[in-house]
Amino acid sequence: EIVLTQSPATLSLSPGERATLSCRASQSVNTYLAWYQQKPGQAPRLLIHDASNRATDIPARFSGSGSGTDFTLTISSLEPEDFAVYYCQQRSSWPKLTFGGGTKVEIK
Amino acid sequence: VQLVESGGGVVQPGGSLRLSCAASGFTFSRSGIHWVRQAPGKGLEWVTFIRSDGSDKKYADSVEGRVTISRDDSKNTVYLQMNSLRTEDTALYYCAKDLAEKAIDYWGQGTLVTVSS
Numbered sequence: 001e002i003v004l005t006q007s008p009a010t011l012s013l014s015p016g017e018r019a020t021l022s023c024r025a026s027q028s029v030n031t032y033l034a035w036y037q038q039k040p041g042q043a044p045r046l047l048i049h050d051a052s053n054r055a056t057d058i059p060a061r062f063s064g065s066g067s068g069t070d071f072t073l074t075i076s077s078l079e080p081e082d083f084a085v086y087y088c089q090q091r092s093s094w095p096k097l098t099f100g101g102g103t104k105v106e107i108k
Numbered sequence: 109v110q111l112v113e114s115g116g117g118v119v120q121p122g123g124s125l126r127l128s129c130a131a132s133g134f135t136f137s138r139s140g141i142h143w144v145r146q147a148p149g150k151g152l153e154w155v156t157f158i159r160s161d162g163s164d165k166k167y168a169d170s171v172e173g174r175v176t177i178s179r180d181d182s183k184n185t186v187y188l189q190m191n192s193l194r195t196e197d198t199a200l201y202y203c204a205k206d207l208a209e210k211a212i213d214y215w216g217q218g219t220l221v222t223v224s225s
Contacts, residue, residue: 046207
């Protein structure tokens with residue numbers, strides 16, 4: 001089973017700063033990686049699929065990169081509504097999806 | 109797109125529940141559907157998937173043999189029959205639409221299952 005490890009667990013930043021979130025896979029997942037945002041009391045929202053493709057209506061400040069085992073989600077300039085928990089998810093073994101443990105982006 | 113889960117509740121260990129997911133706003137018969145759960149304060153765990161034509165069903169090892177997914181395209185509804193429930197099955201269960209075998213593009217708001225004596 002492929003394990004996804006996200007780091008850091010918590011990221012403390014101020015609005016306007018750049019956020020860089022990491023997701024590392026225990027073995028190659030090619031570019032079969034997605035990112036989700038989850039706010040308290042809400043369902044997750046798809047941000048990125050296939051490592052770097054923004055989902056519908058996702059702002060351009062969100063970008064994804066990487067392939068193989070190392071992936072990055074970048075938020076170029078944090079808006080107040082971006083403070084949330086972010087999960088990565090791999091589909092190399094689709095339809096059996098696995099998720100990372102999450103990174104919480106909190107206000108510093 | 110709307111996905112509305114129902115059927116959650118409190119059940120004793122060893123008990124059963126059937127969850128439902130009513131879908132609208134998209135061509136249901138052409139869409140695969142996942143169930144993903146989230147234990148209180150924890151991360152996301154994929155549970156099961158059913159292909160658009162119902163021909164393929166997959167389950168997480170943690171629920172294999174205890175859970176059955178099915179669909180009724182005439183009602184635009186997916187079901188999750190859960191048997192032999194354990195305390196570790198306590199979670200918010202989300203119904204979610206598959207995006208062309210790439211990811212999950214729409215999620216319901218979830219239904220809470222609590223397994224407790």
